[in-house]
Amino acid sequence: MESILVLIHADESGATLTKASLETVTAGKELSARLGTQLTIGIVAADASVPANAVANAGAKLLAAQGPAFAQPRFASDAAACEALCRAAQATIVLAPQSSRFARVMAAVAHRLGGVIDTHITALADAESVEASRWFYRQRIEAVVTRTARPWFLLLDAGTHAPFAGESGDAQRESGQAQRELSTAPIETVEIVQVNLPALRTEVTGIRAPKQGEQTIRPDAKLLFVAGAGWTKKQPDGHVHTGEAAKLILEFLRVSSASLGSSKSLVDQGGEGNSVLPFLTHLNQVGQTGSTPRHAKGLSACCHGEEPHVVGWRFIAERRAISLDPNCGWTRGKADVVYIADAFQVMAKLNESLAAKS
Numbered sequence: 631m632e633s634i635l636v637l638i639h640a641d642e643s644g645a646t647l648t649k650a651s652l653e654t655v656t657a658g659k660e661l662s663a664r665l666g667t668q669l670t671i672g673i674v675a676a677d678a679s680v681p682a683n684a685v686a687n688a689g690a691k692l693l694a695a696q697g698p699a700f701a702q703p704r705f706a707s708d709a710a711a712c713e714a715l716c717r718a719a720q721a722t723i724v725l726a727p728q729s730s731r732f733a734r735v736m737a738a739v740a741h742r743l744g745g746v747i748d749t750h751i752t753a754l755a756d757a758e759s760v761e762a763s764r765w766f767y768r769q770r771i772e773a774v775v776t777r778t779a780r781p782w783f784l785l786l787d788a789g790t791h792a793p794f795a796g797e798s799g800d801a802q803r804e805s806g807q808a809q810r811e812l813s814t815a816p817i818e819t820v821e822i823v824q825v826n827l828p829a830l831r832t833e834v835t836g837i838r839a840p841k842q843g844e845q846t847i848r849p850d851a852k853l854l855f856v857a858g859a860g861w862t863k864k865q866p867d868g869h870v871h872t873g874e875a876a877k878l879i880l881e882f883l884r885v886s887s888a889s890l891g892s893s894k895s896l897v898d899q900g901g902e903g904n905s906v907l908p909f910l911t912h913l914n915q916v917g918q919t920g921s922t923p924r925h926a927k928g929l930s931a932c933c934h935g936e937e938p939h940v941v942g943w944r945f946i947a948e949r950r951a952i953s954l955d956p957n958c959g960w961t962r963g964k965a966d967v968v969y970i971a972d973a974f975q976v977m978a979k980l981n982e983s984l985a986a987k988s
């Protein structure tokens with residue numbers, strides 16, 4: 631009989647679980663229901679009470695590694711916390727979000743427990759045994775992995791499951807000594823697991839991040855807006871209008887809260903000393919040699935829609951594009967709706983109407 635543990639963590643505020651954590655709870659609930667087995671949720675947080683409340687109605691046994699050491703991500707403390715939670719749960723299958731915090735430690739935790747790990751999992755199924763799906767070769771080949779080795783750690787990609795949204799419960803904390811009573815403890819009760827912390831040599835003294843307004847990559851946004859090289863090309867009046875392009879794009883991001891993607895041609899221009907959009911980096915690049923984001927909708931403007939770019943749109947559910955070229959890749963079956971129009975004019979109108987609405 632499998633024993634399933636879902637490991638989750640709070641966000642930087644410490645008060646809320648990350649969306650990816652809640653998605654992993656959904657995956658764990660679905661898998662344990664299908665296998666007819668007990669689900670355990672292990673929380674890593676400075677104070678587990680608020681995160682525990684968010685999952686109190688998940689029908690799972692709740693464990694927590696809590697204390698000031700777990701307020702911020704750090705390899706030594708996070709690895710020790712996850713190891714202690716896995717041992718307390720005696721898990722055979724461990725699901726965790728593929729967040730930077732957990733991705734950094736989970737291979738080491740699997741090693742400490744003599745287990746195995748697979749990353750970037752997008753789906754879980756069970757036939758004769760548990761099956762995990764992931765994509766290879768830039769999302770072109772999907773593989774289904776099964777393993778007999780246990781414990782089996784699976785890091786789940788964000789955006790692959792609906793976030794768990796059960797009503798908050800009223801989870802109560804128990805002391806570590808209650809471990810013996812675990813099997814009879816009420817399901818809403820959180821058991822605090824003792825963690826043997828090694829010497830901590832790293833201290834997080836602060837976070838340096840771009841100002842909110844400058845942050846253009848927003849993985850949780852509903853819409854992905856992709857800018858193509860056309861924004862920096864000569865327009866019908868014989869001139870480039872990069873400044874105007876920058877204003878239109880940033881204004882659209884502000885009013886729509888969309889995430890910003892780019893074609894490779896556009897971000898590559900920065901290296902050639904050409905006129906470019908200063909807020910774009912290679913991190914924005916979508917495609918075969920860029921990222922494969924997951925958003926409900928995507929809008930591309932001034933991009934040709936070539937295959938190496940569009941392969942990065944594989945997980946975008948609804949695709950629209952604005953291009954001057956009626957023969958662009960988007961019109962050849964790559965987008966659901968294509969507007970053959972001047973993106974400068976379309977985006978100016980769109981910004982106007984969105985600003986009026988807000």
Ligand SMILES: Cc1cc2nc3c(=O)[nH]c(=O)nc-3n(C[C@H](O)[C@H](O)[C@H](O)COP(=O)(O)OP(=O)(O)OC[C@H]3O[C@@H](n4cnc5c(N)ncnc54)[C@H](O)[C@@H]3O)c2cc1C
Pocket residue numbers: 857858859860861863865892893894895896915916917918919920921931932933934935936937938939942952953954955958971972973974
């Ligand atoms: C091995 C390999 C890997 C690659 N990986 C990637 C990748 O990861 N990501 C990626 O993006 N590319 C990748 N490429 C490059 C890709 O093939 C294309 O060259 C690139 O995507 C083209 O970018 P673009 O469409 O923005 O530019 P262009 O091809 O220059 O297209 C610009 C478009 O803008 C339109 N336009 C111009 N002005 C306007 C206007 N006012 N209104 C509306 N439309 C306008 C034009 O009609 C044109 O269709 C890769 C290529 C190779 C060989």
